[in-house]
Amino acid sequence: MKKSMSNPKENRKTKNKTRRHIMTVTWLFTILFVGMIGYITYYSMTHQQELINNSYNGRQQILLAKNRRGTIYSADGDVLARTVENESGEEIREYPYGNLFSHVVGYAVNGRMGVEAQANYYLINSNAPLSEKASLDVNEAKYPGDDVYTTLNVNLQQVASKALGVYRGAIVVTEPSTGKILAMVSKPDFDPGTVEQSWDELREDSEKGVLLNRATQGLYPPGSTFKIITALEYIRENPKTYNNYSYNCTGAITRGEDRIQCYHGTVHGQVNFSRSFAKSCNTSFANMGLSLDRDQFEDTLNTLLFNSELPLSINYSQSRIDVNADTSDSDMMQASIGQGTTAMTPMHLNMITCAIANQGTLMKPYVVDHVENSAGNVIKSFNPVTYRKIMTEEEAAILKDLMADVVTEGTASKLNGLSYTAAGKTGSAEYGTVKGDSHAWFTGFAPVEEPEIAVTIIIEGAGAGGDYAVPIAKRIFDAYFEE
Amino acid sequence: MELYVSEFSKYVITLLIALYTYECFAVFRFSDEDRRKGIYTRQNILMFALHFSCFIVICFETGEISYLFFYAFQQIILYAAIVLFRMLYPKSNRLLINNMCMLSSIGFVILTRLSPEKAIKQFIIVTGSLVVALIIPFFVHKFKFLKGLKWIYAGVGITALSVVLILGQTTYGSKLSYSIAGITFQPSEFVKILFVFYVASALYKSSDFFDVFTTAVIAATHVIVLVCSKDLGSALIFFVVYVLMVFVVSGKFIYLLAGGLGGSVAAYIAFKVFTHVQVRVQAWQDPWSVIDSTGYQITQSLFAISSGGLFGLGLFKGTPDSIPFVEADFVFSAIAEELGILFAVCLILICVSCFVMFMNISVRLNDKFYQLVSFGLGVTYIFQVFLTIGGGTKFIPLTGVTLPFISYGGSSVLTTLIMFSITEGLYMIREDEADALRQKKKKAKRKKKRKAVSEEIMDMDDEWADREESDEEIDVES
Numbered sequence: 001m002k003k004s005m006s007n008p009k010e011n012r013k014t015k016n017k018t019r020r021h022i023m024t025v026t027w028l029f030t031i032l033f034v035g036m037i038g039y040i041t042y043y044s045m046t047h048q049q050e051l052i053n054n055s056y057n058g059r060q061q062i063l064l065a066k067n068r069r070g071t072i073y074s075a076d077g078d079v080l081a082r083t084v085e086n087e088s089g090e091e092i093r094e095y096p097y098g099n100l101f102s103h104v105v106g107y108a109v110n111g112r113m114g115v116e117a118q119a120n121y122y123l124i125n126s127n128a129p130l131s132e133k134a135s136l137d138v139n140e141a142k143y144p145g146d147d148v149y150t151t152l153n154v155n156l157q158q159v160a161s162k163a164l165g166v167y168r169g170a171i172v173v174t175e176p177s178t179g180k181i182l183a184m185v186s187k188p189d190f191d192p193g194t195v196e197q198s199w200d201e202l203r204e205d206s207e208k209g210v211l212l213n214r215a216t217q218g219l220y221p222p223g224s225t226f227k228i229i230t231a232l233e234y235i236r237e238n239p240k241t242y243n244n245y246s247y248n249c250t251g252a253i254t255r256g257e258d259r260i261q262c263y264h265g266t267v268h269g270q271v272n273f274s275r276s277f278a279k280s281c282n283t284s285f286a287n288m289g290l291s292l293d294r295d296q297f298e299d300t301l302n303t304l305l306f307n308s309e310l311p312l313s314i315n316y317s318q319s320r321i322d323v324n325a326d327t328s329d330s331d332m333m334q335a336s337i338g339q340g341t342t343a344m345t346p347m348h349l350n351m352i353t354c355a356i357a358n359q360g361t362l363m364k365p366y367v368v369d370h371v372e373n374s375a376g377n378v379i380k381s382f383n384p385v386t387y388r389k390i391m392t393e394e395e396a397a398i399l400k401d402l403m404a405d406v407v408t409e410g411t412a413s414k415l416n417g418l419s420y421t422a423a424g425k426t427g428s429a430e431y432g433t434v435k436g437d438s439h440a441w442f443t444g445f446a447p448v449e450e451p452e453i454a455v456t457i458i459i460e461g462a463g464a465g466g467d468y469a470v471p472i473a474k475r476i477f478d479a480y481f482e483e
Numbered sequence: 484m485e486l487y488v489s490e491f492s493k494y495v496i497t498l499l500i501a502l503y504t505y506e507c508f509a510v511f512r513f514s515d516e517d518r519r520k521g522i523y524t525r526q527n528i529l530m531f532a533l534h535f536s537c538f539i540v541i542c543f544e545t546g547e548i549s550y551l552f553f554y555a556f557q558q559i560i561l562y563a564a565i566v567l568f569r570m571l572y573p574k575s576n577r578l579l580i581n582n583m584c585m586l587s588s589i590g591f592v593i594l595t596r597l598s599p600e601k602a603i604k605q606f607i608i609v610t611g612s613l614v615v616a617l618i619i620p621f622f623v624h625k626f627k628f629l630k631g632l633k634w635i636y637a638g639v640g641i642t643a644l645s646v647v648l649i650l651g652q653t654t655y656g657s658k659l660s661y662s663i664a665g666i667t668f669q670p671s672e673f674v675k676i677l678f679v680f681y682v683a684s685a686l687y688k689s690s691d692f693f694d695v696f697t698t699a700v701i702a703a704t705h706v707i708v709l710v711c712s713k714d715l716g717s718a719l720i721f722f723v724v725y726v727l728m729v730f731v732v733s734g735k736f737i738y739l740l741a742g743g744l745g746g747s748v749a750a751y752i753a754f755k756v757f758t759h760v761q762v763r764v765q766a767w768q769d770p771w772s773v774i775d776s777t778g779y780q781i782t783q784s785l786f787a788i789s790s791g792g793l794f795g796l797g798l799f800k801g802t803p804d805s806i807p808f809v810e811a812d813f814v815f816s817a818i819a820e821e822l823g824i825l826f827a828v829c830l831i832l833i834c835v836s837c838f839v840m841f842m843n844i845s846v847r848l849n850d851k852f853y854q855l856v857s858f859g860l861g862v863t864y865i866f867q868v869f870l871t872i873g874g875g876t877k878f879i880p881l882t883g884v885t886l887p888f889i890s891y892g893g894s895s896v897l898t899t900l901i902m903f904s905i906t907e908g909l910y911m912i913r914e915d916e917a918d919a920l921r922q923k924k925k926k927a928k929r930k931k932k933r934k935a936v937s938e939e940i941m942d943m944d945d946e947w948a949d950r951e952e953s954d955e956e957i958d959v960e961s
């Protein structure tokens with residue numbers, strides 16, 4: 001006491017310091033806790049769906065014991081999947097269209113796929129009105145799970161599936177301005193209603209890959225459809241002079257020991273930029289590719305989402321391409337015409353096509369439109385989401401013109417002179433070792449002025465895109481514009 | 484009917500706890516207890532309403548009316564605690580008592596839902612502990628010799644911890660407890676309090692380098708014994724409490740820095756040496772890759788937290804029992820699942836308001852020893868809350884400590900109750916100090932009138948000025 005008396009000022013100073021430091025610690029912990037509260041709230045709100053789908057989470061079994069799995073509808077209200085009781089009172093999942101929506105709607109036994117997987121959270125939860133739940137409680141019945149409405153169009157899906165016929169391949173139909181997926185076909189297909197019975201067979205068959213959704217998971221050499229991207233890069237590097245481009249096609253181009261030929265060895269003669277594209281001249285594009293800056297090309301490919309994740313909530317594979325500063329001339333020529341080690345999914349090509357049709361802006365593709373409870377009230381609705389502008393409006397406009405020329409004077413002439421205008425690019429992608437075996441590609445949109453739908457088609461091993469893929473595109477466009 | 488009750492009650496329960504939490508912080512608008520009276524009364528009404536609503540839901544969900552009897556017993560005991568505290572200690576701080584009872588009642592609710600048998604045990608423990616807690620403020624208030632017992636605190640503490648290390652029962656790889664006459668003790672819980680007293684008594688007079696060094700050796704001994712017992716959570720609590728107490732008493736940031744640095748090095752060594760530390764860190768970084776082994780607990784906890792939504796699934800509607808040891812280490816996750824994220828956030832905020840009150844009392848205490856004790860106990864409390872909630876939600880690695888008042892566990896409940904009642908004693912000392920100063924100031928004024936100003940009075944005025952300044956600081960805080 002005496003000591004502190006002797007120096008009151010000093011004493012007071014240290015005391016205040018102590019107090020200040022206590023306040024510092026108080027603030028430190030307060031901030032720490034605010035951070036933790038923020039984290040917990042954010043984590044629990046954003047991981048709800050992901051965690052309920054985890055197979056280690058027993059809660060989905062509990063929800064399923066309480067709620068009947070909801071119904072999946074097409075855009076116009078047709079039932080695509082529903083749960084009903086059979087004679088013995090067991091619940092079964094019914095798919096009225098059988099094989100038609102096998103990959104896109106998917107199945108919900110032995111794991112899940114398609115919309116059944118993506119919207120599982122909504123299907124097994126019930127937001128039925130309390131009064132309905134209460135009366136179901138009295139009867140000891142299950143609550144109805146929420147219903148999921150998709151963007152899928154039954155008519156287009158039927159036309160697409162029929163057009164692909166017995167071929168293996170995939171078709172994607174989307175709406176460029178919104179990103180809505182209107183149809184998605186992958187063949188060979190299966191009946192989701194009998195997946196449980198035929199599971200072992202489906203699993204073991206690795207040759208056909210029936211369970212693979214070729215539209216989003218199938219990796220194919222893009223062939224000539226890739227010239228869209230080569231052309232875009234050429235325009236970017238020569239914005240003023242690309243129209244002065246000229247090349248004399250002799251049917252083949254040789255660089256050292258490597259030789260690139262035009263399809264079936266066709267000689268295109270003197271071609272300019274637009275004609276090279278319309279006629280899909282391989283030698284001209286290989287020549288163009290050799291002039292490109294490889295670093296810059298790599299950047300463009302990155303913005304176009306090669307070797308990267310896609311804004312897609314369906315299971316998909318990443319497209320692959322090797323172009324960088326070290327790429328050899330030989331590989332560069334192959335890459336420019338979509339051959340070599342390049343591999344793309346039809347969905348990815350469709351997204352790039354959509355961006356061209358939509359002034360350079362890529363919309364995030366989606367298939368679940370909204371969720372309703374049993375009383376028809378909307379629980380959750382998914383609006384179109386802009387992903388990013390992946391090219392400028394000018395670039396998109398130039399590419400659009402190039403693709404329109406493909407229809408009017410190039411390889412997709414089967415789409416010319418119809419009640420609607422169309423634009424696109426064909427491809428005949430060689431694969432395997434046997435010369436001449438090729439996948440038929442087409443990617444395009446219609447009408448040219450105000451694009452409403454974009455279609456991407458691949459038919460495995462069919463031959464030339466112009467001969468096999470374009471007619472299918474025509475049938476889909478016809479069906480769409482007839483409606 | 485049952486459905487309507489459970490759906491409607493979700494919102495009622497959330498609203499009640501939200502209002503209660505608001506009042507917890509509204510308290511800090513006023514600096515004297517008299518003006519807080521209305522708040523405290525509202526809090527009492529809200530907590531009883533919440534407790535009652537929860538038990539009504541439990542009765543509806545289980546169809547067992549008998550739970551209402553259990554509820555009645557709880558309510559009587561909690562009400563008695565509130566009334567007795569007020570009668571015995573008119574000068575006590577009622578926020579801490581209210582929060583103590585509120586948290587205990589939340590504990591009763593969630594334990595009744597998880598395991599009625601454990602809830603009854605917990606109820607008996609809380610009742611017994613409350614009796615102990617009622618006497619403690621008196622001793623703290625009256626016994627002035629507590630400052631001089633530093634070697635006793637250290638000796639008893641280290642001995643108790645060492646006994647566990649040597650003789651203790653191993654539960655799930657950690658030596659935590661031993662049994663005397665059928666009752667299992669977990670000494671590390673009680674030693675926390677002794678440790679705070681030790682550091683406070685060793686440093687309140689002087690905190691020069693030599694003193695800090697000596698206490699550091701003793702503190703390190705505690706921590707090392709705990710690490711050897713594999714009780715990492717407690718080791719961490721001791722360490723953090725020590726560093727922060729040294730920082731506050733010395734006023735030197737260098738100690739904070741040294742502590743942080745030393746702690747990081749020690750943590751790194753522990754990570755390299757102990758496999759069970761590596762397991763914990765791995766289960767924290769990526770629990771999904773070890774989901775069927777060491778990541779099982781934490782992933783199940785995350786499932787629980789994410790499934791409740793804002794208002795929860797409702798009591799008995801979720802499956803918190805899928806988390807191993809849910810009633811001790813993961814009770815927070817069970818609460819988040821069934822009572823909702825909003826409820827869980829309010830619960831955290833109530834804990835924070837206790838901490839702020841501890842700090843508030845500490846700031847205003849004039850006696851450095853008591854000031855340090857209040858500070859140390861507050862940090863012990865809040866850091867433990869942080870470890871258990873952060874660990875169960877993957878915010879930080881899991882250390883396996885309990886959530887004070889709510890988790891099942893006798894030692895934990897008794898220790899926290901003692902901590903709170905010690906602080907009540909300190910609060911009364913502070914009120915005494917304030918009264919004494921008021922008296923002296925009055926005298927001084929009278930003397931001033933007679934124009935006989937002595938040095939002593941100037942000092943008194945200084946002290947008074949101190950107090951006013953710190954009052955202002957607290958107002959800023961609130």
